[in-house]
Amino acid sequence: MRLWTDRPLAFKGLVVIALPLAVLLGALVSLYLASSAEARAEDDVRRAFAIQRDIYQVHALLAEAATGVRGYALTGEDRFLEPYRKSERELPPTLERLDIAIEDEVVSRYFEDLLLVVEEKREGLRSTVALSEIPQASSREEIEEALIANKLALDSVRREIDKIQQREAVVLDERRALVDDVRTRFLTLTAVSGIVGLLGSLAAVYLFSTGIVRRVSKLESNAELLARGERLTELPEEADEIGRLTQRLVGASALLRKREEDLRASEERFRLVIEGVRDYGIFALSPDGIVTSWNLGAERIKGWQAHEILGEHFSTFYPDDTRDFLPKQMLERARADGSAEDEGWRLRKDGSRFWANVVITALRDEDGELQGFAKVTRDMSERRRSEEALRLAREEAEAANLAKSEFLSRTSHELRTPLNAILGFGQLLEIDVEDFNEPHREAIDRITMAGRHLLALINDLLDISSIEAGGADLQFEMLDVASVLREAHDLADPIVSSAGLSFEMSLPESALAVRADRRRLTQVILNLVGNSAKYNTDGSYVRLGAAQDDEGQVSFFVEDDGPGVDPDKASRLFTAFDRLGQNKKTKTEGTGLGLALSKSLVESMNGVIGYSSNDPGARFWFRLAAKDAASSDVIEAQES
Amino acid sequence: MPVQLIEPEKILGCRILAIDDEEANVVLLRNLLQREGYTDVHCLTDSSEALKTYIDIEPDLVLLDLMMPEIDGFQLLEAFSRHDAADEFRPVLVLTADTTIQARRKALALGAKDFVSKPFDLIEVGLRISNLLETRLLYERVRAV
Numbered sequence: 029m030r031l032w033t034d035r036p037l038a039f040k041g042l043v044v045i046a047l048p049l050a051v052l053l054g055a056l057v058s059l060y061l062a063s064s065a066e067a068r069a070e071d072d073v074r075r076a077f078a079i080q081r082d083i084y085q086v087h088a089l090l091a092e093a094a095t096g097v098r099g100y101a102l103t104g105e106d107r108f109l110e111p112y113r114k115s116e117r118e119l120p121p122t123l124e125r126l127d128i129a130i131e132d133e134v135v136s137r138y139f140e141d142l143l144l145v146v147e148e149k150r151e152g153l154r155s156t157v158a159l160s161e162i163p164q165a166s167s168r169e170e171i172e173e174a175l176i177a178n179k180l181a182l183d184s185v186r187r188e189i190d191k192i193q194q195r196e197a198v199v200l201d202e203r204r205a206l207v208d209d210v211r212t213r214f215l216t217l218t219a220v221s222g223i224v225g226l227l228g229s230l231a232a233v234y235l236f237s238t239g240i241v242r243r244v245s246k247l248e249s250n251a252e253l254l255a256r257g258e259r260l261t262e263l264p265e266e267a268d269e270i271g272r273l274t275q276r277l278v279g280a281s282a283l284l285r286k287r288e289e290d291l292r293a294s295e296e297r298f299r300l301v302i303e304g305v306r307d308y309g310i311f312a313l314s315p316d317g318i319v320t321s322w323n324l325g326a327e328r329i330k331g332w333q334a335h336e337i338l339g340e341h342f343s344t345f346y347p348d349d350t351r352d353f354l355p356k357q358m359l360e361r362a363r364a365d366g367s368a369e370d371e372g373w374r375l376r377k378d379g380s381r382f383w384a385n386v387v388i389t390a391l392r393d394e395d396g397e398l399q400g401f402a403k404v405t406r407d408m409s410e411r412r413r414s415e416e417a418l419r420l421a422r423e424e425a426e427a428a429n430l431a432k433s434e435f436l437s438r439t440s441h442e443l444r445t446p447l448n449a450i451l452g453f454g455q456l457l458e459i460d461v462e463d464f465n466e467p468h469r470e471a472i473d474r475i476t477m478a479g480r481h482l483l484a485l486i487n488d489l490l491d492i493s494s495i496e497a498g499g500a501d502l503q504f505e506m507l508d509v510a511s512v513l514r515e516a517h518d519l520a521d522p523i524v525s526s527a528g529l530s531f532e533m534s535l536p537e538s539a540l541a542v543r544a545d546r547r548r549l550t551q552v553i554l555n556l557v558g559n560s561a562k563y564n565t566d567g568s569y570v571r572l573g574a575a576q577d578d579e580g581q582v583s584f585f586v587e588d589d590g591p592g593v594d595p596d597k598a599s600r601l602f603t604a605f606d607r608l609g610q611n612k613k614t615k616t617e618g619t620g621l622g623l624a625l626s627k628s629l630v631e632s633m634n635g636v637i638g639y640s641s642n643d644p645g646a647r648f649w650f651r652l653a654a655k656d657a658a659s660s661d662v663i664e665a666q667e668s
Numbered sequence: 669m670p671v672q673l674i675e676p677e678k679i680l681g682c683r684i685l686a687i688d689d690e691e692a693n694v695v696l697l698r699n700l701l702q703r704e705g706y707t708d709v710h711c712l713t714d715s716s717e718a719l720k721t722y723i724d725i726e727p728d729l730v731l732l733d734l735m736m737p738e739i740d741g742f743q744l745l746e747a748f749s750r751h752d753a754a755d756e757f758r759p760v761l762v763l764t765a766d767t768t769i770q771a772r773r774k775a776l777a778l779g780a781k782d783f784v785s786k787p788f789d790l791i792e793v794g795l796r797i798s799n800l801l802e803t804r805l806l807y808e809r810v811r812a813v
Contacts, residue, residue: 437768441735444765448786449692455790456699483787490767 034267040240044232051225058221062214069207075129076200080193082126086142087189089115089122090149094182097153101160101171112153119150132199135192142188149181243270247277254281257288309405312391315398317342317359329384329407331377342403345374347381362388362401371408383412436494443486451479488621495628502545502632509540509574509582516553517572520561524570527561529588534573542582542652544633549652552626552637556586556648559622564590567645582654587647593639601639602627626650674805676705682801683708685727687718687744688763689736693786697731697763704794715739719747727758729801732780734764734771745778757807759800763788 093115099108123143130139156174247270250260260281302310302323309326311319319342322334330337330345337344343355350372361368367389374384385406391399454476461469517533524531542549553572560570567589577583593601602623630637630650637650684706686697694711701709710725712718715736722730722744730748734741745760752758759781764771767785775783781803782796 433768433770437766437771438735440767441765444767444786445690445693448765448788449690449696451787452693452696452700452790456696456703459703459790479787494768 037269044236047232048229051228055221058217065210069210072203079129080196082122083189083192085122089119090185093153094178097156101156135195138192138195145184145188149185152178152181247274250277311403313342313401313403315400347373347375358388362390366390382407382409440490447483454479488625492625492628495632504543506541506543509542510535516550520554520557523558524561530569532569532571536575540576544652548629552629555622555626560586560588564588580654581651583649583651585649587642589645592641592646598639674802679798679801680705682728684729685710686731687712688733689713700790718744728804730760732760732762734766749779757804759804
């Protein structure tokens with residue numbers, strides 16, 4: 029079967045058409061053979077009849093001739109010789125015909141015998157006629173005798189003819205039987221050919237149907253399945269054109285199916301993403317605003333489930349005060365500009381309001397025809413609440429800050445106002461100092477001294493407080509470290525010099541910048557230099573300097589070769605009013621707030637301040653950011 | 669010694685109005701001014717009377733405290749500049765215990781010509797007063813030409 033089905037279609041077609049044709053041809057040939065055989069047999073029969081007829085003719089001619097001769101002999105009338113003459117005329121061609129016609133050997137033998145007796149008879153007749161022509165010369169007896177001999181000769185002719193006829197009858201019968209036999213045989217052959225031809229045609233049609241028609245119809249149904257996008261039925265993979273077509277079709281189907289699956293998978297992923305988005309309400313609108321899709325986010329934000337809202341107009345989401353115009357406006361804007369954004373109140377299913385950010389985008393097909401709208405809704409309530417909370421917190425902080433500034437300002441005022449009177453009148457008394465005696469002068473001195481100390485305290489304290497409250501006005505700028513150091517050096521030089529110390533300076537090796545408030549930075553440096561000058565009672569120098577450290581920060585330092593700080597107490601250096609008992613031994617001035625203030629100032633500039641032993645002496649240092657964009661943002665935020 | 673463009677007698681003859689709700693400070697200022705030799709000094713502790721007095725006596729210089737009950741120094745500064753003609757130069761020296769930069773800026777923005785923090789140095793205040801008066805007198809002279 030495979031051998032057949034694997035043959036090309038042209039071969040199959042040839043076989044299917046040639047097979048019945050060959051059978052038909054065979055039948056025709058056999059029919060021709062049958063008819064020619066029958067014709068031959070009939071010819072034989074016809075010849076047999078002709079022989080019979082000629083035999084009769086011979087007999088009739090001889091018999092009539094004999095009768096005529098007898099009459100002539102009796103009467104001598106010439107008219108009686110007519111038959112004799114006819115037989116003499118016609119016998120030779122008839123016999124010649126017979127000789128040719130006779131084929132049967134037995135008949136031939138009989139015919140030869142017949143020829144002998146016929147010749148004898150003719151001789152007898154001739155002699156009788158001759159006798160009769162001379163009636164005087166011949167006697168009656170002689171004539172009678174000749175007549176009798178003729179009669180006997182005719183009888184023997186008759187006998188011979190009978191024999192031939194009998195034999196010819198047998199031969200005819202044989203021939204007839206042969207013709208019948210041939211006819212029967214060829215009829216049978218034709219019938220068999222017809223049946224074989226029919227069967228052959230049926231077989232060809234069957235093969236054609238199994239090999240081509242059935243498979244083509246299967247192929248057709250497969251093509252139909254393909255058109256519907258369904259799975260194809262399995263077909264054996266034959267090697268002919270149909271088989272290859274089938275394979276192509278299967279290939280096409282597989283490709284189609286793969287693409288379809290890819291597309292479906294992609295669509296499914298997309299759908300899952302859209303549906304799964306919980307924080308955004310994403311849904312589609314028809315061109316006239318009817319909701320046509322719904323996702324989880326929309327359900328979560330708005331409260332409607334998909335089956336409740338599909339088919340509704342999206343103005344349902346708008347509160348009464350905007351429902352009549354805003355939805356229409358939004359669609360018009362989206363239609364005109366491609367998309368429209370809005371932020372405002374929207375309704376949930378339960379009627380509650382939420383603050384929403386809405387973007388409506390027009391969806392158009394390739395021809396620019398409006399297909400509908402995509403609507404993305406975000407619930408901004410939380411953000412709005414947190415913004416509100418943030419705003420309140422900021423306002424509160426600002427109010428607190430304001431209150432703090434107000435408090436500082438008022439405290440400052442309240443402390444300074446009486447001090448103004450104390451110091452002012454003290455100053456008046458100082459101006460009139462000549463009017464007073466010694467103890468009064470000393471009292472005036474003490475009043476003004478104490479007053480000034482109190483003022484210094486108040487100033488430092490308010491400074492620290494205002495820095496710590498963030499109320500200090502810090503003006504950050506990029507400063508050249510060397511110029512800051514030189515300026516501070518110039519300012520502090522008189523103080524250091526008056527303490528009998530040399531004032532050294534160690535400038536950074538390369539140009540170095542620092543982000544700081546110039547006034548505050550100088551204030552810290554002066555404070556530290558002032559401290560060193562004040563406490564370095566047995567040393568020889570104060571050194572001011574700055575350098576970039578490993579972390580890229582600028583490290584300022586003030587060092588001396590004085591007594592330094594007791595290591596046990598170093599940790600308390602930057603604590604307010606903790607003067608480590610030094611003022612008791614010496615008559616150093618100060619509020620005890622200098623280092624605390626410096627610490628506050630450095631920290632307000634995002635720096636670090638510290639102390640280390642200089643061995644001998646003290647070393648105070650502080651580090652500031654050279655240039656740090658990130659921290660500068662923080663600083664600016666604090667400034668505002 | 670700087671060049672004296674205005675005779676000292678003229679400066680000392682100028683009318684000065686001192687406004688401070690604190691009695692002690694007013695007394696201190698009066699003391700200082702009398703010591704300097706000023707002859708026409710008016711003092712007020714009740715700021716609600718300040719504008720009326722200002723209009724009445726038309727002082728050449730005002731010494732003004734900022735923090736006062738009811739009507740404060742800022743309000744008075746505004747009221748003074750509203751009252752004065754545009755080409756009038758009548759200096760106000762603010763004397764305040766409020767040392768914040770905000771107060772300083774605000775006072776100067778509202779028309780104060782100078783600003784001194786309390787507690788102040790008597791000598792410094794005396795010099796600033798005479799300087800401001802000298803400027804006023806020079807201005808008057810220029811305007812008269």
